[in-house]
Amino acid sequence: QSSSTTTTSIARATTTTTITVTANPTATPVTTPSATCQPAFECSTSPKGCLNNGVCNNNVCKCDPGFGGNDCGLLACGSSLQEPSQRVTVAAGSACPTCDDGFGGFNCNVCQTDAGCQARTPSRTSLLGDEIMVCNKKPEVFYNGYMTCGVFSESLTSLFPGDNAITLDMNVVNKTIHAQLWINSTQQFYCEFGNCTLITTDLEGKVETKWDCLDLQCKCIIPSTMCGGGPNPSPIPFQGLLEPLMGPFSLTCPHNSTNCNAFFSGLAGFFPTGLPLVDCNMGECAFPSEMISSLTALKSTMPTGVIVSLAILGALILFLIVVCSIAKRNQVILSRLPYTTNTEAASLEFRNVGYTLNKDGLEILKGISGSAPAGVVLAVMGPSGAGKSTLVDILAGKRKDGKVSGHILLNGKQVHESEIRRAVGFVDQEDTLPATQTVWEAVLFSAMLRLPEAMPIYRVHERVAEVIEMLGLTHCKDRQIGNVTARGISGGEKRRVSIALELITRPPILILDEPTSGLDSYSAHMVVQQLCKLAASKTTTVIMTIHQPRSDIFYMFDQTLVVSKGACLYFGPTNSAADYFRRRGLACPSTYNIADYLLDIAMDQELLKQAKEFEESDVEKLGASSSHQLHENRNVMSRRNNAAATTQGRTEDQQLETMIHVEETGSPGSTLTTFFSDDSMTQLKKQNTVYPTSFLTQLRVIMKRNLQILIRNRSLLVLHLGVALILGIFVGGLYFDVPMNLAGFQNRAGSLFFMLALLGFSSISALGAFTDTRALFLKERSNGYYPPMPFIISILLFDLVPLRIIPAILMGSVSYFMIGLTADAQTFFKFLLVMVLFNVSTAMFCLVIAAGVRTTGVASLASSIVMLFMMLFGGFLINSKQIPKALTWIQYLSMFKYGFEALAVNEVATTKLIDNIQGVAFNVPGSLILQKLFGFELASYWRNVIVLVGFILLFVATFWMLVSLRLKERK
């Protein structure tokens, strides 16, 4: 049939029309009714089927534009926009005589002018409605492009002399290329390349479009010269070579030339560098809205974004290098700073200490005076609510909410609060300890941060062992401390660990609030005994509050201060207390423990009245009279310090003189002896620090603890990683392999937004992580372990890296490929970058809330509500252009908006959306939908990335400010 000069196509049904095709170039198509005696061509039963990739539909071949005849074996001229039934076909071996105006190419498919495209009704509509088609002459195809090229290959021409040409029909919708090879206008074979992707790249100004096709199927036209027919059949059996040929195949067309290159991997032996295609004539009628090059988006956004990001990164690295080198220098200086281990106890005197609450003006302490000379043990006793804790808080220099009055003298000197804090070790009433650390690790942590940097590590370990031994904790030193949820050491052991943490530094003054509460009487006795030994060794003065000591414990104290309703009931030597009250008619019954009796007096209105009445009428005024206290002090001083004073060459009288001197003038008695001499202290001040260890050491020690916590408290890590993996699989499964049609577009955008929502809400867990460490930080900061900075860095690293960054990467990687998002390394890594930045920014936001709001319930409610609002204004649930004017500003505060826009632009901007609505096909770039549907800007990827980085920096700075300025212990 193909070799005949006149061919008659016969319709199968009477209602259809057939085209009479003639080889005569001047012939016009003649449409005849179906009335012929020849049997109809039935493509399903014909061994040839439909040629040139025509599709057999109801036994009739549906041909590609450019082909016709009942088996699609003829050239159909006219134009690609012409109705197939109207196309003029010419016989095989002939070229198209003329094409429609504005079209050209071997089979008239290639548009040449815009007018050509506009001359006929387009076969599809523009989503914008009122657009007219133009002729795209660039090799980047947006819908369906056609190309005719010459084939320039010496090996081919030597075998098959003549004019070699190739026609190509490139379809983005079907991801296919249909190609035909012609020698001297006679078709040799045709191929279908499937599973193709089209990429346009700009490599240093060299723009080129490349088709990469995985599948390839070629068919010979029999008999053609190449496939063993015709007058000069090929000596090489090309049919056997061509038909089994497989992909991949690539077609590369630079934009600045008319030459392309076709590379068949299966023919690499023949054409190692590919088959050169020359004088290519490319054309495609398309709507301008379809012609948004994927390259344009990349080109206009990438360089600026990358440059800005690199500049920020560079500045950050430079800043870090400078900070690290300064920190290293400080570490070296501190590691050389001389220190002494012969610390000495200091005296603490307090005069008329009063405390009034700000809110209701309630007077909690009413001018209490007393003193704890160096090396004594002073017990502060009184009933519950008497004001003992308030008093010792003030003596320890703790920040108080109310108004504090009176004077505190350290070694006889009125000094700054910070100096008092330096001299005092404070053990709080409540044990705030790291639950997952062992006793040894907790004490070592305190030692590493609070002993001088220059102290060799073996000395630090010796000291830790010594203190643990001293407090009877050796048996449990390797056990985790535990908390309410995970049982660890006993309450009494915890109390002793709290004492050990302070004792490790051998402070000149150690103040303990209820050190024996929760201890059995034996342990209590042991602890007080150790504290008395410490005081006797003249290294530490001990002040402690105690509720109801056993009588043997009571008599271990050198001095006792009994507080009742915020006033001093008794202050003087412990031994004299019983005598003092006996003289006032309040003799302790013989069966009573004197400590219990003192509490009875302090609590019982009658007894209290009697004691006070007597006091007022008595010449030996007690309590309010500090000269009386000092008189009593003389006795205790002489008793406790006799031996020590003598060794120092000072007589008892000289000591008493000193006390009186202090009382009268308030001038210094002796200087404070801590680890550092005055010279070393000056050096420390020069380094702008009050801490004995450097920033780098603090950071290392805190990070080590956080790592231990993370490893031992695996559930949080496992939960985050597990949830990320499961959610990744869930999202991937839900949106599995989304197509590039309308529904696919919705799913693509939906999956991206849903992933952000998952990350955003999972970052609320940062609240809990911070709340857990908050109390510990408050205590450690207040006790001078470290400043806020190393704590902040460490919490950020240990929260952000394992709980935010890794899960985001995990979830993103799993779902990305399951959903079938753009399989391109650059797009994938840009997707991950946004996922990570978004998750870090939302987690940082939650950390800011956690640092700013004390109540966990309020913090989680605030975070959830803000997160919901951010989601609402994230660009998916409401079009950014449709937000009421008064509320538009809210979207700019939404991290969802920046994250979603960046992800959507990255994923959809370079893809094409191909679908049909009620039979009308359309092909729209994703970028257009992003603009029209979501109001997104195409060139916004890097801008959004920078905004997310900005959010992170802002939150880090706010977090730092809140932690530094607000998170201070207040009692």
Ligand SMILES: Nc1ncnc2c1ncn2[C@@H]1O[C@H](COP(=O)(O)OP(=O)(O)OP(=O)(O)O)[C@@H](O)[C@H]1O
């Ligand atoms: N910031 C404050 N706000 C309200 N009341 C306060 C505050 N500080 C102290 N108080 C009140 O002052 C009184 C003394 O409290 P403090 O804790 O010093 O007593 P305490 O003698 O140590 O008691 P306990 O032995 O039970 O610990 C209590 O009635 C307490 O409620």
